[in-house]
Amino acid sequence: EDQVTQSPEALRLQEGESSSLNCSYTVSGLRGLFWYRQDPGKGPEFLFTLYSAGEEKEKERLKATLTKKESFLHITAPKPEDSATYLCAVQGGNTGGFKTIFGAGTRLFVKA
Amino acid sequence: KAGVTQTPRYLIKTRGQQVTLSCSPISGHRSVSWYQQTPGQGLQFLFEYFSETQRNKGNFPGRFSGRQFSNSRSEMNVSTLELGDSALYLCASSSTGGGEKLFFGSGTQLSVL
Numbered sequence: 362e363d364q365v366t367q368s369p370e371a372l373r374l375q376e377g378e379s380s381s382l383n384c385s386y387t388v389s390g391l392r393g394l395f396w397y398r399q400d401p402g403k404g405p406e407f408l409f410t411l412y413s414a415g416e417e418k419e420k421e422r423l424k425a426t427l428t429k430k431e432s433f434l435h436i437t438a439p440k441p442e443d444s445a446t447y448l449c450a451v452q453g454g455n456t457g458g459f460k461t462i463f464g465a466g467t468r469l470f471v472k473a
Numbered sequence: 474k475a476g477v478t479q480t481p482r483y484l485i486k487t488r489g490q491q492v493t494l495s496c497s498p499i500s501g502h503r504s505v506s507w508y509q510q511t512p513g514q515g516l517q518f519l520f521e522y523f524s525e526t527q528r529n530k531g532n533f534p535g536r537f538s539g540r541q542f543s544n545s546r547s548e549m550n551v552s553t554l555e556l557g558d559s560a561l562y563l564c565a566s567s568s569t570g571g572g573e574k575l576f577f578g579s580g581t582q583l584s585v586l
Contacts (some may be wrong), residue, residue, distance in 0.1 A: 392572040404477070404563050404577030405516075412572070448516065452572060459570040460529045461506065463516035 363388045363453050367464035374471050377438045382467045384449030385431040392459065394432050396425050397448040399466070405448055408434075439471045474499060477578035479564050485584045491552040494581045498545050498566030505547040506575065507539060510561040522547055523570055551583075559585045 368383045386394065393412055397405035409418040411427040418425045422443065424435040434447055446466040452459055478497040486492050498505050507519040518531035522541035539549040545566075551558055561582050565575035 395574060397575075397577075402579070404565070404579050405575075407574040407576070410572075410574055450516075459504070459521060459572075460518055460531070461565075461575060462518060463508070465515035 363451060363460070363462045365449055365451055365462055365464035367449050367467050369467060370465070371468040372470070374439055374469070376440055376471055376473050379435070379437045379439070381436070382434040382447055383431060384434070384464055386451045388451045388453035388462070390453045392452045394427055395450040395452070395461070396434055397450065399446045399448055441471050441473050444469055444471045477564055477566050477576050479578035479581050481581060482579065483582045485586065486554050487586050488554055488556060490554050491550065492554060492583065493548055493550045494562055496547045496564030496578060498547070499576055502566035502568055502576070503545050504567045504570030505541055505545065506565045507549050508563045508565065510563055510580070516563070519549065521570060528570070554585045556585050559583060
């Protein structure tokens with residue numbers, strides 16, 4: 362069964378203190394691994410898609426990497442506005458139907 | 474381009490009632506997925522529709538159902554509501570659903586009393 366596990370559940374950082382969020386997964390026929398950001402009271406907002414091991418994507422202070430069994434979201438010199446819940450998701454399947462499975466998320470708190 | 478629109482934004486129901494939630498995807502998107510989000514369980518996949526056909530479904534009881542119309546708009550229905558159905562219900566759309574990012578609406582917050 363497809364599964365996504367994120368760690369830690371919560372992370373508290375000081376502004377400027379870099380860290381990484383982990384996402385380990387098992388999926389049949391990986392079609393993509395996704396990172397989303399979710400703010401309170403809103404739907405998740407897309408950040409990155411990674412398709413194959415070794416792939417990396419960057420956006421501002423965020424960098425996502427992918428191996429065959431896990432992905433990391435690296436946050437460099439975070440700011441208070443980076444505080445949010447970060448969700449990892451995988452999509453597996455074939456043309457018969459696609460199912461995107463989400464992890465429970467990592468709640469990030471960045472203190473000024 | 475308008476985003477994914479979900480209505481209503483908030484809903485209060487009592488046990489035993491039924492409820493219908495609506496989702497209008499981004500124009501041109503034909504795949505619509507539904508998720509239930511609760512603090513304890515996170516985002517749980519309900520089902521995915523493409524061109525009016527349910528292509529995949531999660532592990533929810535038959536009280537949860539959905540449909541998609543020819544204009545790609547989708548509705549989900551929950552019958553015989555239980556207290557545990559209280560959650561944020563999120564709709565997401567994508568062009569084809571395969572290997573693509575999802576665009577989410579703001580959700581419908583359902584409270585069952």
